Amino acid sequence: MSEIELPEADTETQLDEDDRLKPEFVSAVLDAVEAGDTETARALVEPLHPADIADLFELTPREDRAGLAHAVSDLLDGDVFAEMNDYVREDLIDALTPTEVADLASELDTDDAVAIIEDMDEDEQRAVLRALDPDDRAAIEEALSYPEESAGRLMQRELIAVPEHWTVGDAIDYLRGHEELTTDFWEIFVVDPAHKPIGTCQLSWMLRTPRGIAMADVMKREQTLIPVDMDQEEVALRFQKYALISAAVVDNGGRLVGMITVDDIVHIISEEAGEDTLRLAGAGDGDINEPIRLTVRTRMTWLIVNLGTAMIASSIVGLFQGTIATFALLAVLMPIVSGMGGNAGTQTLAVVVRAIATNQLTSSNTRWMVLRELRIAAANGAMLGTLIGIGTFVIFGNRDLSIVIAAAMLINNVTAGLGGVLVPVTLDRMNVDPAVSSAVFVTTLTDTMGFFSFLGLATLWGLHG
Template sequence: MDRNDPTLQDDERPDGGPVHGADDDGVDEAPRHGDRRGDEAKPAEIEHLDEDDRLTREFVEAVREAVHADDDDRVYQLVEPLHPADIADLIELVPAEERVGLGKAIAELMTGEVISELNEHVRDALFEQLSPDAVAQIAEQLETDDAVALIEDLDDADQRAVLAELDPEDRAAIEDALSFPEESAGRLMQRDLVAVPEHITVGNLIDYLRDNSDLTTEFWEVFVVDPAHRPVGACQLSWILRTPRHIPISDVMKRDQTLIPATMDQEEVALRFQKYALISAAVVDSAGRLIGQITADDIVHIIQEEASEDALLMSGAGEGDINQPIRESYTERVRWLIANLGTALIASLIIAAFGAAIEKLVALAVLMPVVASIGGNAGTQTMAVSVRALAMNQLTQSNTLRVLWREMRVAMLNGVTVAALIGGATAFIFEPMLGLVIATAVVINIITAGFAGVAVPVIFDRLDQDPAVASSVFVTMITDSMGFFAFLGLAVASGLVG
């Protein structure tokens, strides 16, 4: 992690030249792995990526064979050309019992970039084999937000042990981040940024950036702050480079900013980035002081995580990670299956109440699943639209009734279309009255599904519960129950059964 005071103080007047990353002879020094591979080592002859940029089966098997043979040099030779993200994929693709041996062979390649790309379950399993000092050394290679993500998954005792091994400055930054709620902007933000006072000129700023080698090396904009360290504007690097040196930074900066409170949920942060097309944004504390920044590369991961999480929660599959321990997967999934069993009993009781009618007309038993299935699918469609709209802040209190009426109209059109098809087929195969009954029941159930598909997620959202978690169970219960009740009730009322 970079260590610097990101703010140019009022009395600083940089006047030096740029700092170059080269030796005295002007030749940049690049990282080398010659010590390990040797000058005569040949590149791996196996194609490691396919046309979809996925690791090939042949490559993975070659690595595994080298690990089994304890040929660390061969393993290193194969893996060294890979991008850090591909190395992380390789570690996840090999069986769990082989990961320690693989990690030992490529220890020099296990950089912070690789660790930050690892699946959290795989990473946790690997870290169980490492000492707190080793974990601390890895954490110090990472940006603050990645280090926080690494340490927050450890249990309390391991957290304390790792934090004790960290540099005091790094430890303070990580402990500060851990004080914010989980999945908040405070956990997500980077502490390394560039902030300057508004009275300096563009030339002062350029000299400051060149003269201070301790500044973070990756940033897209410079934040401008007042004496209380509250952000008052921001300047993109392109503006700075294209502006004459004598122009005050206050004349170039954009004063209208999107500020992110440190306690804001990461999903809401992602929505702001999407809505305002942000590349980076300042994070402020409760007093409005600048304490960090969030960049678009972090948000890409958040958007992917949140989208996957909502989809999995709607299915009751829990976290849905193939690397998750079996016991955790079982615990997360079985509770929703048990809940679904309870709601299914309600539909069974409705069927039992019409048992005599079903015995007299077997066609009712044949057609009941059709009514319930169509209603369930219609409810799932509407529920998916509603949950997405809630997640994207498109469905709010101001337009709930309008969205509900829209989905009801869609449901009416769908109901009439499907009812005409199933009603006509039933009338032809069985009898006209039964066709009319099932057509009416389908219309009623699809309209009910449209109502429930909006109302249930909205109710959960108003109760501050995640609408993606339990909506499917209740929508299915409502559509099944209404489908059976409408179909069997109409059959009795029409005189089809005595």
């Protein structure tokens, strides 16, 4: 066996200045795996943080992941799987037995265990659940009963709750006397006899309070309660708005059933922001680990829709064939009007979709938003119209053509501003995700209005060559 030259197993060698695994480190690990030197591969991977081990698998070609997993199998614990990309995790989970998956799930908080199991086929899910301990199985089955991307799926059941009549000393003794309690928490929830949360107490407050003081006198009664069926995007907005570290999740009866922590919310905020951007482009999940067949199907769907909208725009051009035939310069200039309108519409659309997603835009300020974007669109349209009008006159020396294209630019920019607000707002009122469908409607609107305004004004003006 040929000897492989490997880097030292330290952080400086493994990671670059942006905390990403260095290409030479990844190559060294895969070379060791390919050479059958599992001991060296394991020695290199062992110092890595679980998130970096997950990154290593994501950077490994799909056909090589099974070999890497075999070489470092004892390092593949639940924390690593919880950090993995969904598609990469599914590939590795498929290679494990239900008992092995159950062992992984039992190591994790409920929310992370659900993330591993929820994407499995129904038969595989049942097999894994049967292999779990009864308590773990009940908790995960309950979580799976909630809608996807809801607080019920996101929450963890492992929390600390104490009755309101306890003293600080009682709570501290309880924490010290029960080893089975969770060790990762920032605050304690205080509940009434019906197990409804009535307040929270940060650990720092308890440590600075005499033992004899009642928990009810230390706790903060104002708290943000998360309904179990609340969408995860709304949950993230509440964490962001109220600067939460953790929050209680309650069922329909107001009883405490779990908690959500800020580390989970960081992932949600990142995912939701990326999803909205990709949906506007019709790119689906946009994950580089997504199977090619699924990516093609997702993108092709929207490309076909865009093909249909392009045919609508071209039909508008067909209405003015006679005008174009008498003045060929119109065919040269009309894409500028529609293209600039499309760019302006995309700018407005991006702002409005973000405002809707972050609850900045509501029914109370929609009218103000429409007027604001109209003023912006009119100002931009007037400036762009003036510039294109001057440029057209300088290049072609035709005053009438310059006036027509300047007016069409103004009209289409105002249309883009109006459509960029009204289309996503209307879709949102119809309970349709504005990030998914808005771009198609706005692009169609600006293309058709761009061609119609430019060619229509040219016809009314009587332009001819």
